[in-house]
Amino acid sequence: MRFVLAIVAFVVAAVMIVAGIAQRTVFAPPTSIKAATTVSGDPRYVVIDGSVLNAHPGQQTLTVTGTPEPGKQVVAYGRTADMKAWLGDQRYVAVSYQKATGKLATKTVTPKAASEGSGSGSTSTSTPAPTSTPAAGAATGTGSATTADTASKAGPNPAGSDLWLEEFDGTAAQVTRMNIPDDVSVIVASDGTKAAPSNVSVTWPVDSSTPWAFPLIIGGLILLVIGIALYLWGLYAHRRSRGPRRKSGPKMPKLPKAPKYKPTAMIESTPRGRRSTRRARVMLPAALIGALALTGCTTGTDAATTPTKTATPLATEAPDAKDQLPPAVTVPQLERIVKRISESAADADAKASPDLAKARFVGPALQLRTANYAIRAKKADEPALPAIPASPIVLSLPQATDAWPRTVAAVIDSPKDAKGNAQAPIALTMVQETPRDNYKVEYAVSLEPKAKVPNLAPASIGSAVVPPDSKLLALPPAKVAAAYGDILMNGDKSQYASQFDSAGDTLQPQVGAAWKLKQQQQLAQQFGNTSALSWTPGVGPGDVLAMATNDSGAIVWVNPRETQLHKVVEAGAQVIPGATTAALSGIASSNTGVESVFDYQLMFYVPPVGSKDKIRLLGFAQGLVAAKQIG
Template sequence: MRFVLAIVAFVVAAVMIVAGIAQRTVFAPPTRIEAATSVSGDPRYLVVDGSVLNAHPGQQTLTVTGAPDSAKQVVAYGRTADVKAWLEGQKYVAVGFQTATGKLTTKSVTGKPAAGHSEGDSGSGSGATATPAPTPSAAATTDPSAAASPSTTADTAQVSGPNPAGSDLWLEEFDGQAAQVTRMNIPDDVSVIVASDGQKAAPSKVAVTWPVDSSTPWAFPLIIGGLILLVIGIALYLWGLYTHRRSRGPRRKSGPKMPKLPKAPKYKPTAMIETTPKGRRSTRRARVMLPAALVGALALTGCTAGTDAATTPSKTSTPLTTEAPSGKGQLPPAVTVPQLERIVKRISESAAQADAQASADLAKVRFVGPALQLREANYAIRAKKADEPALPAIPASPIVLSLPQATDAWPRTVAAVIQSPKDAKGTAQAPIALTLVQATPRDNYQVEYAVSLEPKAKVPNLAPASIGSAVVPPDSKLLALPPSKVAAAYGDILMNGDASTFAKQFNAEGDTLRTQVGAEWKAKQKAAVPATASLAFATAPGTGTDVAMATNDSGAIVWTDLQETQTLKVVEAGAEVSAGVTAAALTGAASSKTGIESTFGYQLAFYVPPAGSDAKITLLGFAQGMIAAKQIP
């Protein structure tokens, strides 16, 4: 019997070991699922929707090949609505997924105008240098590898378009060889755009790969169990062999058998024992037996009742829900934090290049409005005045505060506060607050305001960057002062000081600009002018856009532009006034016999409390400088 059990153990062990090894080798499941397609017609753009990439669970791997120039191929992804807005008016191939066959499909599409973007707009705002738009090429490059497949549609027209490389709209971008194989894990509302430089055809072959769970949980237990059973079989075999050898020794003959013992008579109860006793003793026994039976029955009943109670559901109070409100219908933030970090880094590099060369043309790449106006004037002054200090550099990082606008239309506004590094002497410098504006989907973000924060400035509570903030209309009456009137009111304070009608609405504590160029400073400047000349000051709102973004307390942070004109006029015939070194650099004349008119620009950032609040309007930061000068005719 032991030999039989050993053989069975050997057979079962062999089967288990072979089955375990086969699961890891011959019958091993695939490690990935792949769907691929080829595109014909040399289209300039391919768009892979997020639903295609999420056709199977797991991290997606996108492989693109067949580009005419692999060094110029681009793979980027962004929100689907943003990708389609960027492709407005452009023909592209939409890559889909057919669930029944598990293959990719292609379809030629012409981009439609984005919401909040005029249909006739080509995508470049005034004064904005967006993603460079290439010029049409005479002949389109045809890739021999871009053969038509059954899933492709009609050929797409070979028309050059804008270059997607370097656009601030993308959440992530891969260029050149890095774009050939990209791993991502994006949601359904994000799409991928594949292109070259807009002039040449996009990569013609696209493949998407998903990982598959190829684990074999039974392989290891089968192999280990088979080895254990093999050891047991060997033990049984050795035991049987040992017993068999012992049983082969000499045997003795047995003696006569012992006689069988007589059987004992069967027990038969007598009538006296079987008779049930009667009387009081019998009653006592019955009483004793009845409670015992009841206890047993109750015990059994109790067990059954306990089982029913455990399996029968009982009503409980409904717990209060503490889940966050659904984000359905909520507008997305204009940018994500990683996206903003990349944008600020690009702006910092562009600004450093423009500042180093004092080039107004380079400054126009990333500056617009009051920020550009101040930099252009600074470059002009530095060209004539060597000791004129440059404007504060735009640091690349770290971003200590980000406030994107919650919107899906254009223009878009984003505010960011960046910590400035220490200067050469190790002195801490004020953080730089930027107001960035994106005019159209194809424009990059540009700096409209760049101010240095006040030392005692306290930024109010703001919405988190993952939610974003709403833009307050310039004429909103829900604030202590409409954003469009803040510049004029503050200008009146700079002119008249505490005598201004708006003085009580503004906080004077910590306002260093009022100390530098306020009413007291102006009075001293007028007193220093000789009798042969006169000095007059005037303020007016600048040409910049008033930008207001809501805070959590129903107030707003307002960025505005104020211009102050200083008119130094000759009042006595034959007299002459000095223009000053800075004004002379802009006018080209060191003195004038008529007068000099200098214009200073003030970029201002305020916190404006809600209407009815006891809080005052507070200056958070500013930037100032001469922006123009001319001789009085």
């Protein structure tokens, strides 16, 4: 028997080991699924929808080849709506996935040309509706001429766009790994003038694990060991059984059987009472069990038919995620944008080039930097404006929107200066006018030392833009610049003084009413009444930007302006401007007078209407932006 069991163990062990090895070799499942296609017609842009990339679970690997210049190829992904807005009227090839065949298919899409003048006077940019065509260039009549004209013109270059969530350029774009949702699409292109890569393939990983291979191999080895043990045990027992045997002795005699006991009739009738008692004892529990069973059935029936109250949960409608507007940028996207702005600003500052500054600055921020470059060209000791740090971003406030223009605010911590002194963080307010424009800095301010920023919406949700004429704030954003300008002119006598908190305001002591009065007094003491110094408040060209806070207030950016007039009063007198004004205007002295224009980039917190809080200055930047001689 032991030999039979050993043979069975050997056979089963061999089967298990062979099956386990076969699962890892011969019958091993594939490690990936691949779908590929070749794009014809030499299109400039190829778009792969997120649903195509999510046709199978797992991380997607996109491989593109076949471009004339591999060094200029670009693979980027972003929100599908943003990508279509960026493409605008550009023709592209859309890649789809066929579930029946498991292959990729292509279709040429020609968006409708936007109507002339659309969007004028509107703050949003309409997205052209795409119209599919059966093949590239397949059109007739006027449509074919339009398509030919569009194809002949150079398209925009997707490289370096702030709209993308991630971007791969050059050889790094040949094989890219990503894991994107359905509402994100991938664009494959060159530089907008050359054809996009023509060979596109997507690979998905497949679960190739063989969970039974290892247990089968281990179990087979264990059975093999057991079979060997049984075989050795059988050999040992067989050899032992072949030894000499001893003869058994005489058998013991059997004992006589005892007579069986047969009770008489008299004895049988004696224990009848006990038997009857025993039967009664048996019958009584049986009766009790029957009664209890009947009683239990009756009770159970009553309990089952008795109505009971069940708490009904109240249905509450959760907000639909589709109704929530997405944030203009994600945090990684904003970090990349700020880094690009920092590099561009450093290049422009090093070369003192206004043209380079225009790539990333606009409005008040550009005007102040341009003036600083002009002053430093003639005045070597003029300090440069604070550099734009690349990181770390300590606060992100994107606008929640799907239209343009878009506004994003960020606060970046500044490193210590050359002497080891701490510097104030820089707050940037960036605006993207159209889908193809990059974000440009409109306000760049240094935060106040005691600035207390209110609670803001998380970066993953974004904030709403408050209209300039909103009456839900303690002061409409459009009136904040003029109100603060009046305070700088009149100080505590201003009608708006009670609405602003001057406790942490470090700008008023520098340029406020007390400082202006002191400048006039010093001028009179030195030169008598030969000249007069005066200021006129105004509003600069910067946009009024406001973004909501969690307490229904708003962060407001404004651009007030002051014009300083140093005018000759006594005939024959001259006005000698300061070194900074002279460097910018090119005037060493004037017989009539000099006009200097100072701009202020201000960042305020404006509380909601009815709040006991006051308007607080959170940060500012100020400087001379223009100077000239008056007639």
